[in-house]
Amino acid sequence: MTQHRKTWQRPVLVRMDAADADNASLMYNRDYYHRQMGPS
Structure with missing residues (x-):
């Protein structure tokens, strides 16, 4: 079970x-x- 979990974790x-x-x-x-509008 542990090995199986490690594959997708x-x-x-x-x-x-x-x-x-x-x-x-x-x-x-x-x-x-902030990057879209710039400093406001």
Whole structure:
């Protein structure tokens, strides 16, 4: 079972919580919008 899981698991990103994933996407979206609109 362990070997089977290792095949599809990603090394680091899989370990993130749902909260961490939400936070990461928020940070990414904010950075993306800053790059789109420039400094405001």
